[in-house]
Amino acid sequence: MTVALLPVATAPTARRDNTWLRVLRRPLGAVSLVFLALLVLAVAAAPLIAPYGPLTQDLQATFAGPSAQHLLGTDNLGRDILSRLLHGGQVSLLGVAYAVAVLLIGGVPTGLVAGYHRGRIDAVVVRVTDVVLAIPVIITLLVVLATFGQNEVAAMITFGLLGTPGMIRVVRAATIAIRADLYLTAARVAGLSTTQIIRRHVLPRVAGPIIVRAFLFAGAALLTESGLAFLGLGVQEPEPSWGGMVASASIYINQHPSLLIPAGVTIALTVLAFGLVGDAVRDAIGGRHLRYAGSARPAPHPVDSGTDEETPSALLSVRGLSVGFPGETGFTTVVNDVSFEVRAGETVGLVGESGCGKSVTARAVLGLLASGGAVTTGRCWFDGEDLRITGRNRCADIRGSQVGLISQEPSASLDPNLTVGRQLAEIVRRHRTVSRSQARVEALDLLQKVQMPEPVAVAGRYPHELSGGMAQRVCIAAALAGRPRLLIADEPTTALDVTVQAEILDLLRHLQETTGMAILLVTHDWGVVADLCHRAVVMYAGQVVESTEVEPMFRRPLHPYTDGLLKSNPHRVVVGERLPAIAGTVPPPHEWPRGCHFHPRCPLAGPDCMETAVPIFEPTPGRLTRCLHHDRLAVGARHA
Structure with a gap:
């Protein structure tokens, strides 16, 4: 949501395309989104719009075809199929909601943190996701159902947990791909906290893959819920569910094959719509963003103690600064024994050809070296404050409020x-x-x-x-x-x-x-x-x-x-x-x-x-x- 900078009467109209409006401009996305919206509304309003109760029987009208009284016909017990379809959707779609909610709550934050911070956090997350991915889903679901007495909610929550590693991988990969973008470095220099950067600047850029994964997973969750109900491991008869309706219809498939159509087509169309909406939202978000080449991801650096003292009159004093990076030939020094100072109110030029280490020196002062880079020797003082012993939070406070950065891009x-x-x-x-x-x-x-x-x-x-x-x-x-x-x-x-x-x-x-x-x-x-x-x-x-x-x-x-x-x-x-x-x-x-x-x-x-x-x-x-x-x-x- 974009915040206007002035009241509507004085601010010019800026182009702010709503994501869902962009989805509606795509025919398949529009049809799928409208279908899902109407389906959810109909299922939610089932007690109000269903012509009959889901358990109401009419043994004199069993296997009746579509008519004015029963728009989709009746089943083997004379129950209205449309009513059971609407009420059964509450069970099936609620199970999908549980699974997707667990997927998003567990996968998105973990993937963002792992991809943004990398290092040990990333290594631990990768190892854990590898282990979870090796767990067989069906066997685990059967164990959960046996343990919790065929509790479908527990099964769908478990399914969401087992799907979390996939979401973590998607979010982590998307975050790694953009974490080197220069605007993230600029955000750090501006003094924004890590939480603010991830929430305001990283999450919107990875929203496309998240949405696609969530919608595809919703389709898989619906198929899983329906499969469990079909096997009699979910909601039990006579309570309706889409998978249970398919199971009941399969008994009479030779005599009345049309009984499979309402629930079967509804499941198929819903799964298809989930996938098409996910693709449309991804395209809508992706089309709104521009891709920029960025610099390497900023990382904190250690500063070893030096022997030189600061210049008392200097605002910034750098003494004996050396910086290195890991490479094919080992850890290589790229800046060696650099010393200079900048006094209050003056302009100091750092001059040289490309590759001389000017930008690395400037970024080392800010603690914004690329991944793997480290200050190996030297000390920096800003306004008398030794940055060698200054904590990470204090360095973040200095960036933006005390020291600003203008990039060449x-x-x-x-x-x-x-x-x-x-x-x-x-x-x-x-x-x-x-x-x-x-x-x-x-x-x-x-x-x-x-x-x-x-x-x-x-x-x-x-x-x-x-x-x-x-x-x-x-x-x-x-x-x-x-x-x-x-x-x-x-x-x-x-x-x-x-x-x-x-x-x-x-x-x-x-x-x-x-x-x-x-x-x-x-x-x-x-x-x-x-x-x-x-x-x-x-x-x-x-x-x-x-x-x-x-x-x-x-x-x-x-x-x-x-x-x-x-x-x-x-x-x-x-x-x-x-x-x-x-x-x-x-x-x-x-x-x-x-x-x-x-x-x-x-x-x-x-x-x-x-x-x-x-x-x-x-x-x-x-x-x-x-x-x-x-x-x-x-x-x-x-x-x-």
């Missing part, structure tokens, strides 16, 4: 199931104690702060209805919802055209001026660094190779990699001359060379660069470089 960061306004209002309510109506007002205010044209109209739209620039503004608004003191922007302009890039950069500058927040900007664009950043931290092959204020770095870089990047900037090349480029590519982590990681591509490399790891030097106060020959580069810059 704006559309993938938004939940395709919810309107823009509803998503923003959800984040506002997570961080502030406000009413729903006030949260909707705050959502509009956020859209206005990011200079969104027609904020009321945009609030009622779904993410797929937004352009790239609009989606990025919405992501910025979401990051601002918790009023963070630090904003981590991971390539915020990569997917945008030049004009929109300039607008987003101007917006970030304006927001920083008005709110005073700090920005950690992950980018490979030196133009963005020059335009927005106060200081820059250059990374290469998982290491910081240079760090200083932006102006001195542009004027006189002290690392060959920084120098090569700046020289390869097309804006600094003389027209008609060949564009300089750094030879080679960034090596993958498992192929990092011995000694200086950059020496295979470095024009200044000597034998000493290949022997041991190069430490960080501080040639002048505030200037850091990881180069043994930075003095030669500085001399060359002065003579240039």
Whole structure:
């Protein structure tokens, strides 16, 4: 259900297709749904609409054919078949309801938790479901019926329990398939709890498979209930049930085969309708969603103690950070001994080619590493608080309320199931104690702060209805919802055209001026660094190779990699001359060379660069470089 952001008189009409209306637009789905609805209503109203009682006999009208008095005829005892069919449906459909209820209550939450959390919880759930799936269903049902005295309710509850592993597998697989989507990471960064994420963002995406499985299982449950009644193991005569009516008719199949038709056709049509409605609902829900490629699933990380101390004046202080991931060659370090700080109100650029470890470093600070990733050494402080000893709940509180994240894939960061306004209002309510109506007002205010044209109209739209620039503004608004003191922007302009890039950069500058927040900007664009950043931290092959204020770095870089990047900037090349480029590519982590990681591509490399790891030097106060020959580069810059 979508919540309007303004009263109906002022809010524009947004497109919100009701799932069941979409089902009704499909002929087979519409017919099946109407059939089931009428069947349930008729069965529920059996005491009111049945022409006779289910046990009323007329021995003078046995085996009578259809007539005005008996629309479907009578059975061997002159009982009205239509009346028994209606009353028997109460028994059969109630048994189906018991089984499906147990299936949903036991299977859906378990599958969601196992698929979302993985790890030990998932392993235990998988083992238990494997064991339960090995249990023979029919034998178990017979044991239950023998134990509980042919209690059909107990049998159908047992049938639901035995079907739960199948539902768990379906839900778990669907959850695993979407848990890597970037909008779930964005929800965690916004500070939403795990329960909120699963209930509001994961469950709607896996609703299609759940509904399909539930309807198909309902058909199987009806066949099982009817089969037990046919065998005389369910409701006993003279009480009616659909399976019992088939059993009674089978005795006289040679003389009166038409007795099988009412109950048999009703069972067949109902089972068929269950399947067709499930397919139609799946298609209706699936057609409403867009699929987005996402990043890997975020996971908590352990942080080992370090020896370096925080910078007291820094809002964010990172010291000796190393991050690793499991791979084919073992546990591989992808970020090695990274240190930097971000002061309140300043913008720091994390710069380098793709594959240098910039995004991994930023996500490690937030505790949002992909599955299997872990911080192996180092410490992080935020506003003096040591994140090494901070509990998971506190880290979740810091994300969104203290630290916000803007992703390089704006559309993938938004939940395709919810309107823009509803998503923003959800984040506002997570961080502030406000009413729903006030949260909707705050959502509009956020859209206005990011200079969104027609904020009321945009609030009622779904993410797929937004352009790239609009989606990025919405992501910025979401990051601002918790009023963070630090904003981590991971390539915020990569997917945008030049004009929109300039607008987003101007917006970030304006927001920083008005709110005073700090920005950690992950980018490979030196133009963005020059335009927005106060200081820059250059990374290469998982290491910081240079760090200083932006102006001195542009004027006189002290690392060959920084120098090569700046020289390869097309804006600094003389027209008609060949564009300089750094030879080679960034090596993958498992192929990092011995000694200086950059020496295979470095024009200044000597034998000493290949022997041991190069430490960080501080040639002048505030200037850091990881180069043994930075003095030669500085001399060359002065003579240039």
